[in-house]
Amino acid sequence: MHGTHNAQLAERPAETITRSQTLLFAASVGIIVTNLFAPQTLVGLIGPSLGAAASESGLVSMATLLGYAAGLFFLVPLSDLVENRALVLRMLGAAAIAAAIASFAPSATSLLAVLFVLGAACSCIQVLVPVAASMAPPGQDGRVIGDVMSGLMIGILLSRPLASLAADVFGWRAFYGISAAALALLAILLGLALPRRRPLAHTSYAALIASLLELLRQEPVLRRRALTASLAMAAFSVFWTAVALRLAAAPFDLGQRGIALFALAGAGGAVVTPLFGRAGDRGFTRPATVLCHLGLIAALGLAAWAGAAQTGGSWLPLVLMGISAVLLDIGVTGDQTLGRRAVNLLQPKARGRLNGLFVGIFFIGGAVGSLLAGMAWAWGGWNAVCAAGAVFGVAALVVDWVR
Numbered sequence: 001m002h003g004t005h006n007a008q009l010a011e012r013p014a015e016t017i018t019r020s021q022t023l024l025f026a027a028s029v030g031i032i033v034t035n036l037f038a039p040q041t042l043v044g045l046i047g048p049s050l051g052a053a054a055s056e057s058g059l060v061s062m063a064t065l066l067g068y069a070a071g072l073f074f075l076v077p078l079s080d081l082v083e084n085r086a087l088v089l090r091m092l093g094a095a096a097i098a099a100a101i102a103s104f105a106p107s108a109t110s111l112l113a114v115l116f117v118l119g120a121a122c123s124c125i126q127v128l129v130p131v132a133a134s135m136a137p138p139g140q141d142g143r144v145i146g147d148v149m150s151g152l153m154i155g156i157l158l159s160r161p162l163a164s165l166a167a168d169v170f171g172w173r174a175f176y177g178i179s180a181a182a183l184a185l186l187a188i189l190l191g192l193a194l195p196r197r198r199p200l201a202h203t204s205y206a207a208l209i210a211s212l213l214e215l216l217r218q219e220p221v222l223r224r225r226a227l228t229a230s231l232a233m234a235a236f237s238v239f240w241t242a243v244a245l246r247l248a249a250a251p252f253d254l255g256q257r258g259i260a261l262f263a264l265a266g267a268g269g270a271v272v273t274p275l276f277g278r279a280g281d282r283g284f285t286r287p288a289t290v291l292c293h294l295g296l297i298a299a300l301g302l303a304a305w306a307g308a309a310q311t312g313g314s315w316l317p318l319v320l321m322g323i324s325a326v327l328l329d330i331g332v333t334g335d336q337t338l339g340r341r342a343v344n345l346l347q348p349k350a351r352g353r354l355n356g357l358f359v360g361i362f363f364i365g366g367a368v369g370s371l372l373a374g375m376a377w378a379w380g381g382w383n384a385v386c387a388a389g390a391v392f393g394v395a396a397l398v399v400d401w402v403r
Contacts, residue, residue: 017135024193025132026151028186029125032092033155035099035118035179036064038163040240040370041259044248045172050108058374061241063112065367067119072126072360077208077353079127084197088124088131092187095121099180103173125152126356128190131197153333157267160240164260211350212357219346219354225339226358228289228396230365235296235392236332237369239303242377242385243325251309252318262318266325269333276334280341289338290400295331296393299324304386335396336362365392 017025039046039061046052046060071091078087098118105111132148166175203211216223240263247254247262254262279288306320343358369392376384 016137017132021135021193022132022147024189025128025148026154028151028190029128029148030151030155030158031182031186032095032122032125033152034159034162035095035122036068037156037159037240038175038179039064039115040237041160041164041244041256041263042167042172042175043241043374044244045167045256046111047108049172050105050111052108058241058370058372058377059108059112060115061237061370061373062367063115064119064122065237065363065370067116067121068123069119069360069363069367070116071120071123072356072363073212074209075120076123076126076356077212078205079130080199080208080353081203081205082199084127084131084199085191085194088127088194089187089191091121091124091127092183092190095124096180096183096187099176099183103176103180126359131194134197135195158264160263161260161267164244164256164263168256168260208353212353215347215350215353216357221342221346222354222357224399225342226361228293228399229336229339229358229362230368231392231396231399232293232296232332232335233362233366234369234372235300235389235396236328237366238373238376238385238389238392239300239325239328241370241373242382243303243321245377246307246382246385247321251314252321262322262325265322266329269326269329272330272334276337277341280338285338285342286400289335290397292331292334292338293393293396293400295327295334296396297390299327299331300386300390300393302327303389304383307382307386331393 043058043060052059075091095118098114098121102111102114102118105114129148163172163175166178243262244259246252247259252258276288276292279285302320303324306317306324309317339358339362340355343354346354369389372388373385376388380387
């Protein structure tokens with residue numbers, strides 16, 4: 001009896017979450033997620049410095065995203081079995097060590113292995129969010145989750161420009177050194193702020209992992225939304241992995257600072273994300289999803305047109321490229337917003353695993369897109385990159401029509 005009472009106390013923190021704690025959670029997930037998308041703007045520097053061929057440059061971005069997906073499938077489920085505070089701190093510690101090693105990686109092969117580990121450890125984001133929700137007052141968990149997830153979105157949007165600025169001033173290795181220090185500081189702060197949260201699990205790790213496949217088999221909505229999200233994310237990764245290479249060439253001739261400003265401007269497309277959530281609430285999920293995928297295709301067509309410019313002296317190609325980036329971000333974030341909403345309505349008791357599956361599958365799409373970006377760039381330049389991204393957009397549109 002006494003042991004059961006203690007277990008219940010361990011599950012529910014003594015104090016509800018404060019505003020400062022909410023901000024700490026939001027800042028934490030925002031800082032952690034920068035490691036996933038920063039490599040997309042650093043490939044032009046990392047590849048040549050380590051002697052990697054142009055066709056292999058996409059592997060740098062792919063490794064982190066693939067590691068994150070692996071973490072979602074194999075590490076995040078541990079949050080249903082082991083004490084969450086200890087799990088978060090161990091994963092953050094591993095991420096800090098991996099980032100520190102990345103800053104000294106002597107070869108492309110060693111860097112890829114370390115970035116895979118870094119990506120897997122960064123999946124602690126999906127452990128932090130339910131911990132924050134467990135600290136929320138009754139009936140306010142949705143507000144807390146929304147506040148924390150806003151930090152995640154800000155981190156995604158700022159990761160590329162921040163990485164470019166750091167690389168421009170100090171070199172690409174400095175970004176990972178700074179990231180290692182930030183992750184270590186986060187581990188200290190969260191160690192002081194996180195409550196102990198011990199889940200009352202009655203299953204084994206193997207059974208928990210096996211249940212992921214069963215959920216995927218049971219839920220056609222999950223399969224469809226995860227598939228379109230992965231295709232959209234692949235198109236997103238194809239563009240953002242290769243656009244730095246195109247902008248560094250004539251007629252744009254942008255340095256890392258200019259590429260950072262471009263990435264910051266392109267991130268403006270995410271401001272319309274709440275509109276897609278409202279569209280889903282009002283029953284317009286399918287037409288809004290189709291609109292997102294049409295936007296993806298249009299964005300990549302516009303990007304190909306803008307990238308075809310050969311001579312300088314005009315801002316128009318750069319402006320058109322920026323518009324295509326905004327349109328692409330709108331399409332991808334809109335698809336993900338609608339997909340998350342649909343998945344969260346399926347099985348409340350399995351919401352964590354459903355979200356893990358959804359996020360993990362679309363990050364696999366992102367990893368594939370990053371890999372193909374380098375190959376397409378080496379094979380046919382910018383036009384091949386845009387064509388590859390458009391193929392993913394068309395595939396997503398086909399899924400919409402044959403549902």
